[in-house]
Amino acid sequence: MKEIHTDRIIEAVEQLCIDACLVPxxxxxxxxxxxxxxxxxxxxxxxxxxxxxxxxxxxxxxIPSCQDTGMAVIFLEIGQNLRITGGNLYQAINEGVxxxxxxxxxxxxxxSPIDRKNTGDNTPAVIHTEICDGDxxxxxxxxxxxxxENMSRLKMLTPAEGLDGIKNFVLETVNMAAxxxxxxxxxxxxxxxxxxxxxxxAKKSLLREIGSTNPDTFLAEIESELLTxxxxxxxxxxxxxxxxTALAVHIETFPTHxxxxxxxxxxxxxxxxxxxxxx
Amino acid sequence: xxxxxxINADNTKELELLKCGDLVLLDGFIITGRDAAHKRIxxxxxxxxxxxxxxxxQLIYYTGPCPSPPGHVIGSCGPTTxxxxxxxxxxxxxxxxxxxxxxxxxxxxxxxxxxxxxxxxFAATGGAGALIASCVKxxxxxxxDDLGPEAVYKLYVEQFPLIVAIDSxxxxxxxxxxxxx
Numbered sequence: 137m138k139e140i141h142t143d144r145i146i147e148a149v150e151q152l153c154i155d156a157c158l159v160p161x162x163x164x165x166x167x168x169x170x171x172x173x174x175x176x177x178x179x180x181x182x183x184x185x186x187x188x189x190x191x192x193x194x195x196x197x198x199i200p201s202c203q204d205t206g207m208a209v210i211f212l213e214i215g216q217n218l219r220i221t222g223g224n225l226y227q228a229i230n231e232g233v234x235x236x237x238x239x240x241x242x243x244x245x246x247x248s249p250i251d252r253k254n255t256g257d258n259t260p261a262v263i264h265t266e267i268c269d270g271d272x273x274x275x276x277x278x279x280x281x282x283x284x285e286n287m288s289r290l291k292m293l294t295p296a297e298g299l300d301g302i303k304n305f306v307l308e309t310v311n312m313a314a315x316x317x318x319x320x321x322x323x324x325x326x327x328x329x330x331x332x333x334x335x336x337x338a339k340k341s342l343l344r345e346i347g348s349t350n351p352d353t354f355l356a357e358i359e360s361e362l363l364t365x366x367x368x369x370x371x372x373x374x375x376x377x378x379x380x381t382a383l384a385v386h387i388e389t390f391p392t393h394x395x396x397x398x399x400x401x402x403x404x405x406x407x408x409x410x411x412x413x414x415x
Numbered sequence: 416x417x418x419x420x421x422i423n424a425d426n427t428k429e430l431e432l433l434k435c436g437d438l439v440l441l442d443g444f445i446i447t448g449r450d451a452a453h454k455r456i457x458x459x460x461x462x463x464x465x466x467x468x469x470x471x472x473q474l475i476y477y478t479g480p481c482p483s484p485p486g487h488v489i490g491s492c493g494p495t496t497x498x499x500x501x502x503x504x505x506x507x508x509x510x511x512x513x514x515x516x517x518x519x520x521x522x523x524x525x526x527x528x529x530x531x532x533x534x535x536x537f538a539a540t541g542g543a544g545a546l547i548a549s550c551v552k553x554x555x556x557x558x559x560d561d562l563g564p565e566a567v568y569k570l571y572v573e574q575f576p577l578i579v580a581i582d583s584x585x586x587x588x589x590x591x592x593x594x595x596x
Binding site: 179182183186187189190191193194197198199200201202203204205241242243244245252254256283286314315316317318370371372374375376377405406407 | 436438451478479480481482483484487490491492493495496498518519520538540541542543544545546548549563564576578580588589591592
């Protein structure tokens with residue numbers, strides 16, 4: 137049986153934090169550049185140009201493009217033929233986060249929810265684990281900023297509300313968020329499962345490459361229709377007006393119960409910063 | 416379209432004359448403060464306790480910077496969502512605060528208070544933390560250091576790019592965008 141020592145996990149997570157928190161992923165940078173070309177509003181263009189400049193400055197100065205370096209959300213895929221040695225896997229991940237945020241001079245934004253006491257090292261990470269075939273471990277880090285996380289919503293629709301209900305809920309959520317979540321945004325949508333499953337689907341959909349479509353053509357059409365509707369709201373970059381309110385809508389589904397239709401919308405700001413490593 | 420005009424943070428008269436939608440480059444001293452600092456300022460004033468820094472005629476910037484790496488004045492320092500400060504803002508404006516810098520729309524109460532106090536609200540570009548850090552030429556901690564990233568700093572900025580989102584007459588760019596749709 138293949139073995140992986142937790143020291144390798146710590147190193148990998150540390151490096152993922154350092155890489156992810158500095159600048160957005162390439163797909164996000166590209167999507168912003170395309171939006172800048174297509175924008176018709178002068179103010180919106182100005183904002184998008186500033187965001188491009190910001191990424192260049194972040195790369196040159198090696199400081200984060202956005203100060204909200206987020207709460208570390210980690211998606212783990214662990215092969216069932218793999219053995220982790222050297223200690224506790226989750227402790228190793230948190231150690232990696234601790235080291236990455238410290239070495240990178242990233243903001244420590246994590247605190248206890250009620251007394252608001254900062255943990256001082258951006259831990260704990262939120263860790264989602266899945267067991268897969270094989271003997272590898274896939275670690276994906278998504279530093280999630282809360283300007284956009286705060287604008288996310290979940291609703292248990294009735295089956296009678298159906299597809300129209302889903303579309304209305306997504307649009308309502310984007311309209312309520314308006315200029316708050318740093319548009320242009322990515323709209324992650326989870327449909328089905330149970331309450332927490334819908335939320336997790338919405339979050340996971342944000343990992344997809346921007347502009348990629350759901351392999352199911354029916355869902356891909358809904359994604360495209362919703363993106364058009366969202367960009368017609370006129371909210372625009374930073375809520376200052378324009379045709380670029382969202383860069384993408386990603387939908388993921390899962391079977392649900394005969395009595396229910398859970399829908400979750402997880403909003404992601406333009407600073408999409410996921411990074412992935414395979415050991 | 417407007418070209419960007421330079422303005423000094425201490426020029427209260429000129430700040431009052433700016434119009435919603437104006438693009439400006441701000442120079443001068445501003446203070447920072449976000450959720451936890453606002454809560455503390457609010458509690459101190461409620462108990463009639465003195466504040467550890469001057470509020471009158473100041474501009475407050477809603478930001479919680481990253482730690483400053485060696486050789487840098489400040490870490491990444493873009494704006495945070497302003498609406499979370501809405502509950503505290505009218506009170507601060509009544510204390511003489513001249514204006515706010517943040518991102519996103521404000522409540523009706525805040526807009527009314529801006530109008531009443533002839534204040535101003537600027538939008539900085541959310542997510543442009545590195546670009547804004549490059550405009551910060553001086554940074555010193557002035558209060559609440561126990562709040563970590565939420566402590567209050569005094570910043571000296573040069574050519575900080577901003578948009579007038581709500582002017583001293585209470586015109587809001589977000590309402591104009593809303594009514595257009």
